[in-house]
Amino acid sequence: MADVKKIATRESYGNALKELGAAHDDVIVFDADLSNATKTNTFQKVYPERHFNCGIAEGNMMAVAAGAASMGLVPFASSFAMFAAGRAFEQVRNSIGYPHLNVKIGATHGGISVGEDGASHQCCEDFALMRSIPGMVVMSPADDVEAKAMVRAAYEHEGPVYMRFGRSAVPVIHDEESYSFQIGKGEVLREGTDVAVIANGLLVAEALEAADTLAGEGISVRVIDMATIKPLDEALVLKAARECGKIVTAEEHSIIGGLGEAVCAVIAESGVPCKVKRIGVNDEFGHSGPAAALLKQFGLSAEHIAKVVLPA
Amino acid sequence: MTANEKKQLQIAACKVRMGIIEGTHAAKAGHPGGSLSAADMFAYLYFKELNIDPADPKNPDRDRFVLSKGHTAPGLYAALANRGFFPVEDLKTLRQIGSYLQGHPNMDTVPGVDMSTGSLGQGVSAACGMALAAKHMGKTCRVYTLLGDGEIEEGEVWEALMFAHHYKLDNLCVIIDNNGLQIDGPVTEVMSSYPIPDKLRAFGFEVAEIDGHDFGQMEAAFAKAKETKGVPFAIVMHTTKGKGVSYMENQVGWHGKAPNDAEYEQAMGELNAQLAGLEAE
Numbered sequence: 001m002a003d004v005k006k007i008a009t010r011e012s013y014g015n016a017l018k019e020l021g022a023a024h025d026d027v028i029v030f031d032a033d034l035s036n037a038t039k040t041n042t043f044q045k046v047y048p049e050r051h052f053n054c055g056i057a058e059g060n061m062m063a064v065a066a067g068a069a070s071m072g073l074v075p076f077a078s079s080f081a082m083f084a085a086g087r088a089f090e091q092v093r094n095s096i097g098y099p100h101l102n103v104k105i106g107a108t109h110g111g112i113s114v115g116e117d118g119a120s121h122q123c124c125e126d127f128a129l130m131r132s133i134p135g136m137v138v139m140s141p142a143d144d145v146e147a148k149a150m151v152r153a154a155y156e157h158e159g160p161v162y163m164r165f166g167r168s169a170v171p172v173i174h175d176e177e178s179y180s181f182q183i184g185k186g187e188v189l190r191e192g193t194d195v196a197v198i199a200n201g202l203l204v205a206e207a208l209e210a211a212d213t214l215a216g217e218g219i220s221v222r223v224i225d226m227a228t229i230k231p232l233d234e235a236l237v238l239k240a241a242r243e244c245g246k247i248v249t250a251e252e253h254s255i256i257g258g259l260g261e262a263v264c265a266v267i268a269e270s271g272v273p274c275k276v277k278r279i280g281v282n283d284e285f286g287h288s289g290p291a292a293a294l295l296k297q298f299g300l301s302a303e304h305i306a307k308v309v310l311p312a
Numbered sequence: 313m314t315a316n317e318k319k320q321l322q323i324a325a326c327k328v329r330m331g332i333i334e335g336t337h338a339a340k341a342g343h344p345g346g347s348l349s350a351a352d353m354f355a356y357l358y359f360k361e362l363n364i365d366p367a368d369p370k371n372p373d374r375d376r377f378v379l380s381k382g383h384t385a386p387g388l389y390a391a392l393a394n395r396g397f398f399p400v401e402d403l404k405t406l407r408q409i410g411s412y413l414q415g416h417p418n419m420d421t422v423p424g425v426d427m428s429t430g431s432l433g434q435g436v437s438a439a440c441g442m443a444l445a446a447k448h449m450g451k452t453c454r455v456y457t458l459l460g461d462g463e464i465e466e467g468e469v470w471e472a473l474m475f476a477h478h479y480k481l482d483n484l485c486v487i488i489d490n491n492g493l494q495i496d497g498p499v500t501e502v503m504s505s506y507p508i509p510d511k512l513r514a515f516g517f518e519v520a521e522i523d524g525h526d527f528g529q530m531e532a533a534f535a536k537a538k539e540t541k542g543v544p545f546a547i548v549m550h551t552t553k554g555k556g557v558s559y560m561e562n563q564v565g566w567h568g569k570a571p572n573d574a575e576y577e578q579a580m581g582e583l584n585a586q587l588a589g590l591e592a593e
Binding site: 028049050052054055057059060062063064065066067068069070071072073075090091094095098099100 | 372376378418419420426427428430431433434435437438439440441442443444445446448449451467468471472474475478479
């Protein structure tokens with residue numbers, strides 16, 4: 001995929017914020033001393049009077065954002081996923097989630113692909129944490145086009161939203177001209193009848209690559225981009241379960257509490273007979289290393305998806 | 313402040329105290345101690361200081377009040393009810409299934425509540441966000457928040473105070489109820505948050521220390537708060553936990569315990585006598 005354009009979705013986040021800022025005066029941005037990394041500095045350069053650094057104090061930032069939202073502004077609060085969803089969980093739960101305030105959390109550096117920083121910064125628990133908060137929308141885009149559309153949709157949505165973006169550049173798989181995004185709707189990127197791979201984030205591109213490989217072996221793989229983890233597109237999951245009978249989920253998150261478990265729950269309670277296998281980070285911490293090598297090592301790759309799909 | 317004005321505030325505060333006793337007694341739960349220590353402040357805020365209108369509780373230009381020490385909701389509810397935001401009779405539904413008067417303030421269900429609080433340390437952050445937003449939006453409204461002297465043991469409080477000074481939130485007034493007691497005992501024994509005024513000054517606040525049961529001192533402090541420009545303002549008020557009910561005063565055990573029927577009768581008897589005395593003056 002050498003000739004495919006690659007962009008990190010955190011870059012997309014910064015660019016989308018800048019566009020949103022131009023269109024809407026009520027957009028303000030909070031960051032916690034990571035503006036250069038979360039890319040909210042892209043917004044800051046154009047709208048310095050609407051960008052507020054909170055310093056290294058994520059808990060305070062989340063409740064500050066809640067207060068600002070109560071005044072009618074639309075705050076985007078940003079940090080690394082580890083600190084936005086992890087450290088500040090209780091502020092998000094009590095000051096944003098419970099009063100259902102209109103705060104958008106833009107969490108970057110999700111998952112193992114944080115790379116060299118190691119386990120302390122590789123948040124593989126954010127989907128689980130954020131899913132558990134009533135009324136919270138939880139999303140993770142596959143590429144630049146989807147990420148930008150997601151940020152716009154988050155602005156239009158009334159209520160709290162958690163978006164997880166990645167550090168590493170990922171292939172752009174959507175066509176910007178024809179693409180439209182809807183919160184809570186999955187997208188069938190490739191039709192297939194033998195197995196459905198339901199993925200999000202950077203695993204979507206890997207799933208497409210795996211589908212290519214498997215097509216060569218005569219296996220028809222449906223690839224679904226499930227950018228919204230909550231509310232889950234249950235109809236699309238059950239359609240895949242009925243039509244394929246086998247599902248493999250793939251996410252850059254712990255296999256506990258993320259997309260995989262959400263899909264399993266829907267299928268288990270539906271009574272539709274369907275075998276499911278989850279690909280994700282097993283019940284273990286990550287470690288330092290280059291992102292690409294880590295993804296391979298933790299089985300978050302096209303190669304591993306193909307391996308899991310084969311005997312499924 | 314005229315003598316009559318002062319008397320009206322004293323009457324309001326006495327009714328707030330009665331509401332606290334009514335609510336916690338009916339709920340058989342709740343936090344009377346810290347509600348009573350702040351009862352005079354609740355009365356002052358809702359009957360004199362805040363620019364609010366019970367008929368228009370969501371007015372975008374109203375002053376905001378965030379009860380950061382959210383467990384003292386019985387005091388806030390009693391002030392709101394007596395100010396006309398909802399029927400005083402409803403105070404007896406406190407903490408009951410189906411009641412909008414949740415154990416801790418819920419902005420989505422209680423008219424006049426500006427922020428949902430209860431988890432200590434978060435309200436002051438939300439108040440900072442409101443004050444920042446008000447400035448950003450060019451609003452002249454002011455933001456008030458009330459914290460406990462135990463609550464300020466939470467690290468987030470100091471993150472928020474740093475933020476308030478950094479962003480020059482001179483439309484913010486932080487009030488600390490220094491009643492000296494927290495659940496496990498005296499603040500000085502559990503985890504001393506002292507010296508509070510020195511710490512606030514070190515964080516860049518202009519500070520007033522007052523007797524939290526003296527309306528005249530409140531008036532002077534709030535006037536000074538409004539005159540202060542460029543830095544946030546804090547009022548440290550020295551209070552008596554359980555103030556106004558003899559057997560609750562300075563008793564740590566009344567932090568989070570409801571009066572039983574006999575205790576209720578005694579408390580209401582004392583408060584009714586106070587009220588009768590004030591009204592007879």
